[in-house]
Amino acid sequence: MSMYRTRALVLKSRNLGEADRVLLLLTEDYGKLEAAVKGARRQRSRFVGNTLPFNLINAMFFTGKNLDQLSQAELIHSFAVLREDLVKMAYASYWAELIGEFVPERENVQEIFKFLLAALITLEKCDAPDLLNLAFQIRILNYLGYQPELETCVSCGDGSASLVHFSAEEGGVVCRRCGADLRDLIPVSRNDLRFLTALSTTDIRKLNQIEQTGVQLGTIRAMLRRFIEARLDKPLKTQVFLDSVLA
Amino acid sequence: MLYPHAMTRLIHELAKLPGIGPKTAQRLAFHLLTLSESEVGKIAEAMLEAKHKIGFCEICGQLSESSVCPICTDSNRCNGMLCVVEEPKDVITLERTRVFKGQYHVLGGAISPLEGTGPDDLRIKELLSRLQTGSFTEVVIATDPNVEGEATALYLSKLIKPLGIRVTRLARGLPVGGDLEYTDEITLGKALEGRVEF
Numbered sequence: 291m292s293m294y295r296t297r298a299l300v301l302k303s304r305n306l307g308e309a310d311r312v313l314l315l316l317t318e319d320y321g322k323l324e325a326a327v328k329g330a331r332r333q334r335s336r337f338v339g340n341t342l343p344f345n346l347i348n349a350m351f352f353t354g355k356n357l358d359q360l361s362q363a364e365l366i367h368s369f370a371v372l373r374e375d376l377v378k379m380a381y382a383s384y385w386a387e388l389i390g391e392f393v394p395e396r397e398n399v400q401e402i403f404k405f406l407l408a409a410l411i412t413l414e415k416c417d418a419p420d421l422l423n424l425a426f427q428i429r430i431l432n433y434l435g436y437q438p439e440l441e442t443c444v445s446c447g448d449g450s451a452s453l454v455h456f457s458a459e460e461g462g463v464v465c466r467r468c469g470a471d472l473r474d475l476i477p478v479s480r481n482d483l484r485f486l487t488a489l490s491t492t493d494i495r496k497l498n499q500i501e502q503t504g505v506q507l508g509t510i511r512a513m514l515r516r517f518i519e520a521r522l523d524k525p526l527k528t529q530v531f532l533d534s535v536l537a
Numbered sequence: 538m539l540y541p542h543a544m545t546r547l548i549h550e551l552a553k554l555p556g557i558g559p560k561t562a563q564r565l566a567f568h569l570l571t572l573s574e575s576e577v578g579k580i581a582e583a584m585l586e587a588k589h590k591i592g593f594c595e596i597c598g599q600l601s602e603s604s605v606c607p608i609c610t611d612s613n614r615c616n617g618m619l620c621v622v623e624e625p626k627d628v629i630t631l632e633r634t635r636v637f638k639g640q641y642h643v644l645g646g647a648i649s650p651l652e653g654t655g656p657d658d659l660r661i662k663e664l665l666s667r668l669q670t671g672s673f674t675e676v677v678i679a680t681d682p683n684v685e686g687e688a689t690a691l692y693l694s695k696l697i698k699p700l701g702i703r704v705t706r707l708a709r710g711l712p713v714g715g716d717l718e719y720t721d722e723i724t725l726g727k728a729l730e731g732r733v734e735f
Contacts, residue, residue, distance in 0.1 A: 302651050303683075303684075307556050308556055333712050334712055334715055334719075336719050336720075336721055337721070338721060338724065339721035339722065339723030339724045340721045340722070340723065342683060342684060342723065343651075343684045344684075345723075365721065365722045365723065368722070368723050368726075370723070370726075373684055373687050374687065374691070375691075376688065376691040376692060376695065379650070379684070379687070379688055379691070380650060383650035383651055383684075384650070386651065387650075387651055390651075527650065527651060527652065527653035528650040528651060528653075530653065530655055531648070531650035531655055532650075534655060534656060535692075
């Protein structure tokens, strides 16, 4: 039985048997993985508080036959604010599901780990997380190589001023001519596309400084939502909760 | 190894129960075979009787053999306090303390964004209508102290506070007989925040 240590963010927790839990974690060195935690639901377990979702922990695992086992969890940061504010919890849950769905298991995703950590720290202190959420979505897509095409028409490669629609199915912007044969298009402006590009490059602590004149945030939200749903072929469960909390 | 058909069927059915894997199901099946026919009959009868007789209380959602449970019909209980819990078994756990003398409301689960359980899947509408028509002055939210329980508590407090009813949450802290050294940081932090004066 071998052992390994790494920093990890708890994404999700589900019950196993009478008193155990299975955690979905994004680790710094071993990527996304699932691990069993024996007795984690017992009131006196040393894991009971340290394995809550969104916690950042120093974790030690033993490799198991089917599932690795968490043997130590030292709390680094609890992100308690994210569990005590309904809106922030909804955003953090959405991000956890996004990563759970998109990131393959056991692949080295150190950049994504660092970005998620930075985003959670920013979310903790953020008063209006809407822009942060949009930036999070576009950047996760970029990190994983799913970035939507925003410069030229995905069908014909035209980069002129006639890029007026976004097609989630096609994976980017389409020109007026190519869009004529497509369905479910989202009308977009140059300002929207410029803004979305800026969201993917600007420091996430300074998103408010991006020029928003002429930008329709509703359009950006719809673009990313439909794009993500088209890639996953299903809506995210947490999106419904996020919608109900923001309503 | 192949078992006789009846044995295979029994193992298969037992393995459908929560927490019972194929090995445990096999052990239980062998144990049942060692019992007398009347003992096995009693187990089967108890299962069927529970299935036939037990429903949910129309008022609070607790398990009950009648349309309204004994707690809701008990005139000696306080009508000003309502304790909101996730599951029927939580009512039993709280009743064992013999501390709470008010009414209960069972939600039937907790809001779980990652599992897709939203407010509409719980008995929240029934709760609000009870609060609007009843004489409750305090709602004690006794959902589990985990992310789902917290989400539910936050959501409920947002809905209930505008009704002018006091909303409280069970305290979090050290277990009685516990050891400070082995307490996790979050629980200890909550215990410090919720410390009380002697």
